[in-house]
Amino acid sequence: MTSKPEEVASPEVVTGKVVLSPAVCAEIDLWVAKYPPEHKQSAVMAALRIAQDDNGGWLSAAHLDAVAEYLSMPATTVSEVATFYSMYDLAPVGRHKVCVCTNISCMLRGSDEVMAHLTNRLGIEAGETTADGRFTLKEVECLGACVGAPAMQVGRTYHERLTPERIDRILDSLE
Numbered sequence: 001m002t003s004k005p006e007e008v009a010s011p012e013v014v015t016g017k018v019v020l021s022p023a024v025c026a027e028i029d030l031w032v033a034k035y036p037p038e039h040k041q042s043a044v045m046a047a048l049r050i051a052q053d054d055n056g057g058w059l060s061a062a063h064l065d066a067v068a069e070y071l072s073m074p075a076t077t078v079s080e081v082a083t084f085y086s087m088y089d090l091a092p093v094g095r096h097k098v099c100v101c102t103n104i105s106c107m108l109r110g111s112d113e114v115m116a117h118l119t120n121r122l123g124i125e126a127g128e129t130t131a132d133g134r135f136t137l138k139e140v141e142c143l144g145a146c147v148g149a150p151a152m153q154v155g156r157t158y159h160e161r162l163t164p165e166r167i168d169r170i171l172d173s174l175e
């Protein structure tokens, strides 16, 4: 008779806390090394991005706490950073984040039409995720691509001089 192997709970399940993986810590350490040891908190934005990428594109409260602990900084400060910048998401997101700039240059060059086309095509409003989990639509501040307005960022890729046809081609090319 064979016995079922005992299931081993992950450290997170045991402690109720997110434990940053060795790979995540190693990547954060590369950023920490760019600053004097007494200013390792300066790596907080990179650390949040790395933890977010590792967690499917979003950060739980436990992730914020883990980053705070790793960088020896107050959890409230990490939370302030994570809630200020639109590149961090604090709830689960779709496979592709579609971030549309609606700041002044893009607004003057048609970001309203871009948003209208996307909400219509995806069937969701800004801040929502499609039912199939493919897309999260976000309205963001200036992406620094004003010269190519109207612009949006999908994942790590910038797309500029958007038209409905270009948007459709971009979305069609994604899984």
Ligand code: FES
Residues within 6 Å of the ligand: 101, 102, 103, 104, 105, 106, 107, 141, 142, 143, 144, 145, 146, 147, 149, 151
């Ligand atoms: S205003 Fe849209 S990229 Fe700058």
